[in-house]
Amino acid sequence: MDLGRCRPGVRASDRTRARSKAGHSLRRRLREQHGLEDRPRGSEEELTGPRTLEQIEETPEAAPVSRQALLAAGILLALLTLTTRFWSLGDRPFHHDESIHAHQSYTLMKDGNWRYDPAYHGPFLYYANALVYRVLGASNATARLLPAIFGLFLIAAAIPLARWIGPGAAAAYAALVLISPHLTYFSRFIREDVYSLVFTLGTILAFQTFLETDRARWLTLAAVSFALAGVTKENAYMTGVLFVAYGAWALVERVALAKGRKGALVQAVRSTASWVRARILPLATAALVFLAIWALMYTAFGKYPKDWLAIPKAIKYWMGQHSIARIPGPWYYYVPQLLYYETAIVFAACFSFRRTRHGSPFQRFVLFWAVGSLLLYAWAREKVPWLTVHALLPITILAAVGVASLWRDRREKRPRMALAVFFVLALVNASGMLLACFRYGAHDLEREPKHAEILAYVQTTRDLTRALEQVEIARGKVAPGEPVVTVAGEASWPLTWYFRDTPTKWVTRIDDATTPILVSDWDPQGGLEKQLAAQYTAKRVPIRAWWFAEKYKPDPNGPARPTLTDLLRWWLFHEIWSPIGSQDSTFFVRKDLASSGPLTPLNVPLQNTSARDYAGGSAAVVPAARAFGEPGSGNGQFNEPRGLASDSRGNLYVADTKNGRIQMFDPNGQFVRAMGSPGSVDGQLKEPCGVAVDADGTVIVADTWNHRVARFKADGSWLGVLVDDVRGFFGPRAVLLSHGFLYVADTGNKRVVRFDKDGKRVSDWGTPGSGPGQFVEPVGLAADATGNVYVADTGNHRIQVFDFEGKFLREFPVFGWKDFYTEPYIAIGPTGSIFATDSTEGRVNEYDTAGTLHHSWRPDGVFKRPTGVTVDPLGRVAVSDRETHRLYYWNLADVLR
Missing domain, CATH: 2.120.10.30 (TolB, C-terminal domain)
Known part of the structure; x- marks a missing residue:
């Protein structure tokens, strides 16, 4: 008897009287399979909760999706994935941090020099990107190529995930990752976080497979994946804490639910120890593989053997950053990030909560992972947008389970209404993804002065990259090997990346004008501008722009709080309600740059007008x-x-x-x-x-x-x-x-x-x-x-x-x-x-x-x-x-x- 195909018109009372002993057995198996509860008729049930068996039996089965429709959906998903991850990959101006990561990888590729510094995280990004440069050359696009590929891996994880959340939820997961503004943006961004997500998820899936199959290769794969997470970014330490916490929780739960609680703890510990002893060889092998990867990469393949452990150095540095709150924010910093950008995912995740809580061990772990990540990152005092993804990934898996549940019950009124709301929210979030990834808002002050992204935090402007067009012109007008540009001040990042192959004078202050282009911090007094007025054209260029939408950081000149209309228009169109801030430089371009032929040598002595550098001499020593x-x-x-x-x-x-x-x-x-x-x-x-x-x-x-x-x-x-x-x-x-x-x-x-x-x-x-x-x-x-x-x-x-x-x-x-x-x-x-x-x-x-x-x-x-x-x-x-x-x-x- 297939309960999923019962005729809609048959009453529950008739079926109950006709049910045989075999039917009761099937009923029990169905409950065990789906984590269902057999409740009396008429009890109020939340949509998000597990349904009673009678409700399952009375729900008409939704029409199956055809093979052709599935194939078309798969092809569309693949095309959209490739487009959103690779289209115009090198077009967006390089963020300050991106330029550091890209340039250090470039230096590693050229000189072979790298040593672990916890401020710049683990070695994986640098070695992996150096390899990409070696094969494909260094460019804006190739710098972001590997993050984009890992963005594909994140979507492809739907295939192994289907084993534990079902094919419908796996398909929903892939679609949600596809349209997620955070997960898409940081798959097109050279930071470690997308690597960390893939390696963390790989660790979980491989270890779960090992628990089910008892095959050592899966344990080894989990060790490899977690080692790679550890050599990518220090977030792995926090993830490890969550893994241990869940293991302890599972042990406590096992003891608490034991029928004979007396001695249950001892028995649980003994059985765990017995399980470990029986698998000591694969566990030891996995540990050795983990340590080998860890030590090889942190020592730069043996070049710095004292760096092999890395953990004390990392903890000391990052706990120091935690104590000073270098980039502060309130504990709830990530809540607005999720609600503004990932509304559909948060909405759908709510519908999976009770079902997941009573579901399979894997789904319960994902719930623990999501809640634990939110709490850990709320505690961590460095608040930056890219850390949002570490809590977002498990929430997305929960949301996929919720969407699949609603889709399965779409013949019912309330699930159908919830699905309608979800699809509207998903449409808005997909639009937000396109706006964030392909229209750069506050980062183009000249052409898009009324739009901004809090997802981007502080971002290099398009105004800067447009100013760099003059550098390419100047390169053709100076002798090979001669400096083309002189740079002083805050613009050194990201210009270090952009000028990696351009002969450049890097100075702390500009004492003379000898190159076709000069870049310095903007001076409201115009000191250099006045001295160079005869030979150079000066233009003030914002190099970095920011906009803070948070209510806890209001605009001094604007309203006390954004109105509901302000919030709605930002959510829909990303229109801002307060001014954009920026850090500016001045670009000085020789007036004769547009002339035909090479430039004549020029040397204009300058009087230092910078308020930043002392005129000379060190401070006097006066004993206290x-x-x-x-x-x-x-x-x-x-x-x-x-x-x-x-x-x-x-x-x-x-x-x-x-x-x-x-x-x-x-x-x-x-x-x-x-x-x-x-x-x-x-x-x-x-x-x-x-x-x-x-x-x-x-x-x-x-x-x-x-x-x-x-x-x-x-x-x-x-x-x-x-x-x-x-x-x-x-x-x-x-x-x-x-x-x-x-x-x-x-x-x-x-x-x-x-x-x-x-x-x-x-x-x-x-x-x-x-x-x-x-x-x-x-x-x-x-x-x-x-x-x-x-x-x-x-x-x-x-x-x-x-x-x-x-x-x-x-x-x-x-x-x-x-x-x-x-x-x-x-x-x-x-x-x-x-x-x-x-x-x-x-x-x-x-x-x-x-x-x-x-x-x-x-x-x-x-x-x-x-x-x-x-x-x-x-x-x-x-x-x-x-x-x-x-x-x-x-x-x-x-x-x-």
Whole structure:
């Protein structure tokens, strides 16, 4: 008897009376096969839950799909897969990270040099891409060829997956991967993540096959695949944690469900040990194969034998990155990514949840994998779009199971409605995939200024690649081997990749113009542009562009929150509602480049106008009058101290950032008290960076990663918080009290916010950019005797001066501040001079009010990352070093002599 072919009109009661003993047996087998529950009629059942047998019997079977239709669908899927993975593969401008990976692979191919650096992940990408270059040559397309091929493998995984999720779900999986914006985009992107996905999935499928067949070759294949995942990217460590966690969960579940629980744990452990002993040879073989691959690749095939393990180096580096939240975001960062781009997949996955929870062990593992990945990557503090794919892959498998379930039940009303919604969402997401992969939005500021992708994060612009067309013209007008272009500044990546075969002068600053084309950081003062006006045409070119749509990072000039219409139009058409930010360079092109014939030699001496490089000489060594502090969390110990403040008595207040507190010291450096503890509730601080103290002893704190301003009473007790309930803070780095106002450097939102003495928000000023009153990473704040506010505008390498209401007065360039993460703080001395730290060069500078550098010094001994600075009423300047975890005092008379 085939229950799937029962006539629709037969009532359940009639069939029940006629059912034979054989029918009962078949009923049990059907339940076991599908994980079904035999429930009483009339019970409410969620669509996503397992159906009762009566519901199975009453559901008319959907018409089977013809062989011709299946063949046509397969051919269409193959054509679409090839098109979406390979069409115009080299067309999109190379992302900053892509250029690093592509160029290091190119260097490996040419010179054979590579050594493991955890910042750039494992060796597989570099050796694999070097092989591609060796065979096919190096180009934009060949650099991305292997990721595209692995994108094919990811879709082809539907074939082995069918064994555990069924052919219908496998077909749905292939289609979902095909239209997924994330999985498609990063299959056309030279990063390690698509390799990692394929190797992880290969490990799971091979090991599952081994468990079912007990054939050693599948265990060896699983070891090979997991070793390749490990030599690709450190995500394999997190995946390994999930594998172990699931094994422990399965053991606990087995014990919990045992009928005789007494001794069940012992029995489970014994049976597991027995299973291992019986397979000790294949397990040992797999382990040796794993270690061989791991050691060979991490040692660069024996060249660096000490690098064979790699794990300690990787953990040390990435836990360090985790602790500083280099690219921060909230714990739910990946939720909007999934909801915006993968709506159909998330929707369909919801319909598989209960069915999978009661389904086969493999499907339950996939559910564990999906939830575990979401939790792990929510915990990891580096939030970037490409990490979305690691949770997305298991969610896609769950979604495929959900789609197959709905398709099987499509004759029923609710599944049919759910399918209709799914197909609409899938259409929108497929459109989003095409927009993200084949129209580059914010990355073409000249032609597409109103569209953007949060999937792309910070992306190289088409404006840059268009500017490079002049380089090709110039190559034909200079003698072979002569430099064609001179490059200084932030454009070095991705230009290092683009100029890999172009004779190029790479310099820290441009001292003379000898090449047809010069590239430097854009200077709002136009220093080089004025000097080269007679010989060169200057054009400002955005090299990298970004747009942050997240609600936790609002636009300072736009509405407090995007409207529902804004969100809908972005979801449908990727139209943005706030300005696009960019990092710009200036391209200088010889005016006679368009003339016929070769160019005549040219040498134009230039006066350095860059605010980034010191005129010459190292910092003076001035011994500190006092230095104290050491790493730790005890009283007088520090963990990355940053902002400093002093009160009228000479007491010093220190933002002890990584310890989540403020420490107070008397004028002699003796510990007085600590305020706050790590956390996010009242009385706690999350990596505070800035501190100020009022005349009555009230302590104001830039509670950076709680995105608020905290206040403590003079005795250290909790007073409350200030928030900007109009727009919200994002990573405030500094606070300043001046003439009855509180100023907050709202760094992430590129503005300054002003409050009155009662904590009422009065005004704000600042937008992203490089013009007067615009900021790129504003950090330090200071005020002079008249109430003028000074702002350390890090990314623009300048200090801007405003009146107390935020009206722009003037600006002057500073030396140093080369790194975007310099975190410079500033202070005003008794004569009006400005003290500024420069953590990238390891020195403290003193400027006059016109911006002239008069003194630059450092202490004797180790001095690495000077950050916070304050001038106290006792005639001393105090500086914090966030890397050595120490504080330094100098007498002003000693440093200003």
